[in-house]
Amino acid sequence: MTTRPLGAQISHMLKDRGVDVIFGIPGVHNQEMYRGIEEAGITHVLARHEQGAGFMADGYARATGKPGVAYVISGPGLCNIMTPMGQAYSDSVPMLVISSVLDETEATRGQLHQMKDQERAAAAVCDWSVTARTADAAYALIDRALMQMETGVPSPKHIQVPIAQLEARADAALSRPVDWPVCPEPAPLQCATLTEQLEAASRPLFIFGGGAALDASRWLPDFQKLNAASFTTYAGRGIIPDDSPLHFGATLARASSADVIASADLVVAVGTRLSEVDLWRSDLGHTAPMIRVDLDHEVLSDRHRAETRILADAGAHLAESFGAIRDKKQTTWDAKEVSHMRARWRAEINAERPGILPVADALKAALPADTMIYSDMTQFAYAAKEVYPMDHPGHWHHPYGFGTLGYALPAAIGGAIGRRVGETHAPTIAILGDYGFQYTVQELAVAVELELTLPIIIWDNGKLGEIEDSMVRAQIAPNAVIQRNPDFLKLAEAYGAAATQPTTLAEFGQAIQTALQTKGPTVIRVTSDIALTSS
Structure with missing residues (x-):
């Protein structure tokens, strides 16, 4: 040695x-x-x-x-x-x-x-x-x-x-063992199996979190024959195809989702903490028995009162459990009720944060299917992450729990580095608010230095819009929520990045596509009224 x-x-x-x-x-x-x-x-x-x-x-x-x-x-x-x-x-x-x-x-x-x-x-x-x-x-x-x-x-x-x-x-460390061990799947904490309870249910509902994303392709075909309804958390988006007729999407935070959940006769939560930032309410809303499947001991004993707790790897356990159900199940879920609720919730989001969803739709139309998105604490992300259709799981990353401003730009840089193979740059983008961008703007120099192909979308409303809205709802006169921004385009150019400001949704889509073909990062400033000014 x-x-x-x-x-x-x-x-x-x-x-x-x-x-x-x-x-x-x-x-x-x-x-x-x-x-x-x-x-x-x-x-x-x-x-x-x-x-x-x-x-x-x-x-x-x-x-x-x-x-x-x-x-x-x-x-x-x-x-x-x-x-x-x-x-x-x-x-x-x-x-x-x-x-x-x-x-x-x-x-x-x-x-x-x-x-x-x-x-x-x-x-x-x-x-x-x-x-x-x-x-x-x-x-x-x-x-x-x-x-x-x-x-x-x-x-x-x-x-x-x-x-x-x-x-x-x-002396040098010993080399990594060839048979680097892998933990076996732990045994269930209770004897009742997922398969048995699914066979007996007539209105089963699944909630998939980010922990269920790995190896989802192993169990997804068998899941579809269950005719079970499903939600995902924000981190679980893309696990269930967005166009699945019995999929409610990432809409757990909608208040009336509790009514939907209460109508199920079995709730199965897989790979999710069901935390405050998933629900934005104290209770999930279920009245039926709950099964939890998770690797985290704390999750299995939390406030949601799961009757059956299974300490297991989600992919392995779901593949084995679903595979044991041979025949296609009949349930009382109806595709029309799911479609109705999704349309209702999209209208709610559009009313709460007007002007954002048309921009999110334009973004979806402009991006390749395998794009990886990193977003910051910004109103654009708050609205889009509830309804933006994901083609793959684990492709939209957000600072969910801790909620840190300044996350998206450096995280997207790390993601772009991880996804780069030689001169090939897998499509990766960052979405930030005008305020959050300034927390870590200096890292733009890293993207320039490494010549990373990276569209950086700045949602610029000239203020801390979410905080202003929260103050108004709490009957507090908005204070310290307006700031003077720099010229973001000139700032980007000073770092050596490309910069542009589209004025219509069509120009926005074109700017995204151009940025994905550009060597080095591109800052795309989007004002919050772009959907209103588009022709």
Whole structure:
């Protein structure tokens, strides 16, 4: 084995474990981690802020299914990436953050980048945060993190290594075992099986979350013979084809969806937390027995009172359960009632946020079917993600749980990097509001630097529109919701990006298609009245 400084050995170990890209920013305290990156054959993406590096790692992980890895310095570097770590934890995204840490913090005050307790600070926003005080500990913890990401509920982990240890020479980590183990499917927590209860139901209803997206093609043909109705969460969109006659779409947040759910005689929730940001109400609304299928123990014992709880991989369990039902089922669901409710809910959304859905329709018409979309906390996304038809699952990513502004641009950069093969750029876009864009605008330089083909749509209403509407509903005089924006087109050009401002929906569609053929990013400013001015 070759002896190198531990900082260099870590990069070699990560490469051996399948890591090809690392996002980060070098500094004096973590420079030893950079000694081995090029030698190991890993691509490093230089972010302009650690928050951007974290969101890029998140976007890369969501696009590829592989852990997003980031290197940051001690103190402020770790603090800056904690917001993306919190977002990844909220949305179950595999992310590994490796940072340096001061060798000693109790006896000496006033050191560069000093924090009182860096490990515990990071632990507040991720699955676990630990300190590796030896080379063997660093290797064991990295393997533990990667193993848990591959075999359990994906989530971010943080490993910090004292600076002196990063500098000290160490033997290389052992190579990854050929038979890297995979967890077997755990047994159900109760004896009642999904198959038995489906056979007895006359009005079964499924709710699919993002955890059901993997290997959905294995069970989808058998699911269709059940004649069961379905919803998806926002993260689960695309699992069930949008034109399926008994599919209600991603409309759980519609208040009257509770009435539909109450009419079912069996509710099966798969791979979803059924969290506040899925429902925007305290209860799902079901009165029938509920089955939960999930890998997360916490989900199986939450407030939704599932009578049958199955701890299992969704794809494997659904494929086996549906395959056991031989004959096509007859149910009381009717395609007309589903169509009626979907039309009603679309009208509600259009009334709540006028002018957005025509733009979303134009966007859908302009994009190829395999486009991956990253959206920010913006009214355009709030409306579109309820009704935008998805051709594939896992192709629209949004900061659902933590709700962080500034997510979409760097996450889309990470996604575009993950989806790029040589000179081929799989279609990837970012959708942001005018305010959120300014949180991480500096990462536009990364997209320019890497010549990423990336349309960046800025929905510009000149204000914090969602907050203004919320204040009005709460009878609060709108305050601090109007800001002065820069000239976004000139700003984009200053970074070296292309820029355009369509004035009609037809021009908007053409701008999208042109941007997808352009080497480098394109900022597309869309004013909120474009649907009204179109001819």
